[in-house]
Amino acid sequence: xxxxxxxxxxxxNMAMRMLGMGLGKDIALIVVAGCSSVIQGLAPxxxxxxxxxxxxxxxxxxxxxxxxxxxxxRNRNVVPVVWAGDGGTADIGFASLSGAAERNEDIIxxxxxxxxxxxxGGHKSGSTPLGAYTLTTPEGKKQNKKNLPFIxxxxxxxxxxxxxxxxxxxxxxxxRKAKQISGFRYIHVLTPDPYGWMFDPSRxxxxxxxxxxxxxxxxxxxxxxxxxxxxESLHCLDKRTRRPLRDFLSVQGRFKRITEEEVKMLENYxxxxxxxxxxxxxxxx
Amino acid sequence: xxxxxYYPITVPDxxxxxxxxxxxxxxxxxxxxxxxxxxxCFMFCPEDTIKIDESDGxxxxxxxxxxxxxxCSNVCPVKxxxxxxxx
Numbered sequence: 001x002x003x004x005x006x007x008x009x010x011x012x013n014m015a016m017r018m019l020g021m022g023l024g025k026d027i028a029l030i031v032v033a034g035c036s037s038v039i040q041g042l043a044p045x046x047x048x049x050x051x052x053x054x055x056x057x058x059x060x061x062x063x064x065x066x067x068x069x070x071x072x073x074r075n076r077n078v079v080p081v082v083w084a085g086d087g088g089t090a091d092i093g094f095a096s097l098s099g100a101a102e103r104n105e106d107i108i109x110x111x112x113x114x115x116x117x118x119x120x121g122g123h124k125s126g127s128t129p130l131g132a133y134t135l136t137t138p139e140g141k142k143q144n145k146k147n148l149p150f151i152x153x154x155x156x157x158x159x160x161x162x163x164x165x166x167x168x169x170x171x172x173x174x175x176r177k178a179k180q181i182s183g184f185r186y187i188h189v190l191t192p193d194p195y196g197w198m199f200d201p202s203r204x205x206x207x208x209x210x211x212x213x214x215x216x217x218x219x220x221x222x223x224x225x226x227x228x229x230x231x232e233s234l235h236c237l238d239k240r241t242r243r244p245l246r247d248f249l250s251v252q253g254r255f256k257r258i259t260e261e262e263v264k265m266l267e268n269y270x271x272x273x274x275x276x277x278x279x280x281x282x283x284x285x
Numbered sequence: 286x287x288x289x290x291y292y293p294i295t296v297p298d299x300x301x302x303x304x305x306x307x308x309x310x311x312x313x314x315x316x317x318x319x320x321x322x323x324x325x326c327f328m329f330c331p332e333d334t335i336k337i338d339e340s341d342g343x344x345x346x347x348x349x350x351x352x353x354x355x356x357c358s359n360v361c362p363v364k365x366x367x368x369x370x371x372x
Contacts, residue, residue, distance in 0.1 A: 001332070001333035002299060002300060002305075002332055002333050002334055002347065002349070002350035003299060003300030003301060003302050003303060003304065003305060003350050004301070004302045004305070004332065005302030005303070005305070006302075006331065006332075008308065008331075008352035008353060008354035008355075009331060009352075009354035009355070009356055010331045010354075011331070013331035013332065014329060014330075014331045014356075017330075017331070017333060018328075039302075040295060040301060040302075041300075041301025041302035041303075042301055042302070042303075043295050044294075044295050044296060045295060045296065045297075045298035045301035046295035046296065046297055046298070046301050047297070047298070047299065047300065047301040047302055048297060049297045050297060051294065051295070051296055051297065052294065052295045053293060053294050054293040054294075054295065055293060165329075168328050168329070194354075200355070201354040201355060201356070202354060202355030202356055202358060202359040202368075203359060204329075204331075204354075204356055205329045205356055205359065205360050206359060206360075
């Protein structure tokens, strides 16, 4: 795995190493265009310890569907894993993702969400939160983040989970669980990018933990119609035990110009997100 | 034309991005007497440059590939990893 061409402190590399720890052998990676196409090094070699198919943005899940069927026809027990960024998932690749989820193809889909198109220098994506500075939103984004895990829950697929690189054991546990289930499995990982989010590269893991502690990023898994909130996020169920959102915003340069009003709007958005989760949680019991 | 120009498939090999050790401006130094062998740095290192010494369970750094990001120093619970300037 050493010798990648990622920036120092890259969270996507952390997530990739943990993927290796979680999934083990018999994996074929499909890397959708993004940072990860560059990180793996110079073709025809890659530094990911897995065979990789590099493919265009919108073709990832479609390629994986075909590979899953081909492996099945040849009686080989290999799981195709799509590794995509948030731009390749929320914006450009969404149609084929939705199609593959609807057909319930036997693949794992992992999203590494750094909340902008970081490979091209940090442009706004559908996953960028409100108030964040990017190259195309110099005054801060005016819209809220697209809530992908909820969209995937609505597709009625067997497994949806969110994770953060700050909590590797939780993430690895979810990957292991996903490998044993068959059908379309979706895992959404928050990866705080030091260069796009503008903090010191040494604080990558710290910021990933802060996102969970301030309840900005909920950790949960949704398996066969049952929602389970992970232990790291249980304190968010009560509004009084949440860590103030300011702690998360103040360490990042991209929220430097956020106004009081926008912080309120972001807080309201997080509240509504947790209300939705709690509704799902209460309805099942 | 090479094979990979027809098929967009790459195969695993170590160091496909080159020896990245020369990117470093600060170097992590492990204080072996402070290290408790919890392996938090091994878990979080983005480059897989933290190696585990089989004899005592403590860690050492592979300086051929370490980029000096400082994540290991930040996550260490006992502050056994110090970042010192290269040069």
